Amino acid sequence: MTKGTLLFAQSGGPTAVFNSSAAGVIEEAQKQTAIERVLAARFGMDGILAENFFDATEMTPSQIETLARTPASAFGSCRFKLPACEKDESLYVKLKDIFTRHGVEIFIYNGGNDSMDTCRKIADYFAETDFPCRVVGVPKTVDNDLAETDHCPGYGSAAKYIATTIKEISLDTAVYSKGRITVCEIMGRDAGWLTAASSLSVPGAADSPDLIYIPELPFDKEKFFDDAISVYNKKKRCLVAVSEGIRDNKGRYVGAPSGSKDSFNHIQLGGVAAYLADVITTKFGIKTRAVELSLAQRAAGHLVSATDAAEARLAGRHAVRLAVQGETGKMVNYIRMSDNPYTIEMSSVDLKKVANVVRNFPLSYVNEDGTHIKSSFTDYLLPLIKGEANLPYENGLPSYFKLND
């Protein structure tokens, strides 16, 4: 039986710096003498239960470097809902069996809200049953909605992509003397952090979006039509940023087409921009365009924030150090020490405080009318999107890591 194994897994939707944290975990684990073997699960918890592992113990520094700059999830991710152990203990018992067989003494789980809940359940069960494996979570979400951390790895890069793309779309939509109402749909089921980032596209200038709507405030369709048409009549164009998760005052998603639900019982979103644009054209006869930033906003490795990438990597390293020091049931978090100069400290927080809590976008950053973001948000966001990755390109395209399988 092998001892001293660190097992690492990725979980939930991808981000542009998910693999930066993976690189941090692997390089730190390789350095720690207490750790003899580094396994990465293929496809997260699914891979753990299937004992489908990639042995990263001998990954070279050059491979780790390439991994670090590759977007999405190099080892594969999952959407896995772990039942409470009071309801069904069998998976927990199976995990202990697998961990024992592979000598797993440290388990690092990298993911968002749902994953931190899984992480907490496993940590609690291991502690309660005196199973000698430490469990540490590494946060990850473009949505920036995890509690107890200044921000989440993945958010800065998505925000940088969104602000840049909205800036470029703003230039594109301004080329004709008479334009359209352009509605851009941005990710964010419950939290407006990503949509708010569009406000930064041209800090303080007139051609950031004219109107911005986040899910934290009820969306009044009639008022929206009035506001958009009023801007359009004045400027002959109007640029709108809406979160995919906007809801009316009864909590119903705006323009949700089918109401189908994903494996976490979340309603599948999308199509809000298309819906609003369609209504404006049909009802008011104004030319519109719907733009969904879609997958690129979380997958754009070519436009990561260097700050975000570096922090995500450090978060991975910090998780390993915490576990080696004997910590368990914790999530790595960022504590901001100052805005200017921007400095953060890596710390840790009880997973209990994080699991199943959504950190909403603070309404203090929203204007009185609920239609735009105040410039005070810039102080928070600007440091997070700073720095360019300067990727190596091969034949005109970014060069990324790929498992040979």
Added chain:
Amino acid sequence: MTKGTLLFAQSGGPTAVFNSSAAGVIEEAQKQTAIERVLAARFGMDGILAENFFDATEMTPSQIETLARTPASAFGSCRFKLPACEKDESLYVKLKDIFTRHGVEIFIYNGGNDSMDTCRKIADYFAETDFPCRVVGVPKTVDNDLAETDHCPGYGSAAKYIATTIKEISLDTAVYSKGRITVCEIMGRDAGWLTAASSLSVPGAADSPDLIYIPELPFDKEKFFDDAISVYNKKKRCLVAVSEGIRDNKGRYVGAPSGSKDSFNHIQLGGVAAYLADVITTKFGIKTRAVELSLAQRAAGHLVSATDAAEARLAGRHAVRLAVQGETGKMVNYIRMSDNPYTIEMSSVDLKKVANVVRNFPLSYVNEDGTHIKSSFTDYLLPLIKGEANLPYENGLPSYFKLND
């Protein structure tokens, strides 16, 4: 009355290097002693007729540099359909009047297919009526469908953006052990050049799109469903790239929602991916996602091809030199001298040969099945997407030019 004025205008949809050509025109015009004044029309032909000009005579080298790296159309563009002078001569007479009043001796028009038609009509009319103004066109289109040139300024950058983004989306869609059928919609009303660029995302590798469809071949929906589902059953995911302009064997656009037409009587497209994804989910119960690359593919200044940007700028300069040498009724074109090492020569061609001709994607580059692009296309495309712009960033975002108005 001023003499020696060069008038420049941008026309048609924006590209990421439209303004590179503008920079080339302005810097070359400033150098030519025969040219005393450089005017840029605001909003293309609309601005000319309204005598709405920006005086670029004194633009500084630093302003021109910023202009060159800014996507979209800094001076504004138009969608202007010039009637044949046999039908209505009034606009032609008005143009001569305006040109005379402003001393315009050189007119440079930068645009795509429809704009080169306008350019030709004006050049012909001026020649027939012995009006002493030379007219030279500069090509511009992300679609790459202008005749008589190896490729068009704007195409290489859009192709680089598309290949990069499809590569990143491909990574994103591969993160779960069981994925979806993802349908990506790419610009291209009549020509498949842009959609074909998606094939380059991972040259020769398995994770470029599984299926690629261009408008030059009739689209057989039933065969598509069979092919996509067959890939899905094998790989548990399938990535499809479709051109917005795909049509069935009767020439009807696939999934065209409303059939509304633009000012050139072109049917407004969009929604093909959403339509195909929806049918697959409804009819076959397979999870899908529709992704429309939308405006970002032509506006992404942060990801231009350095080759494309440099050539677009030279094209602008070449147009001015041709006009100064007395040429008129011409369009600047690129002649490829060799693939490896890649070299082109700037030359010129009669506008008559260009106007209203669509250069289709060569079917010799398409596989027998009509579902993918052959690797031989790489030799053509690779040089066009090479080189990165290395933009200056300010506060984490690209820094672009903006007229103060």
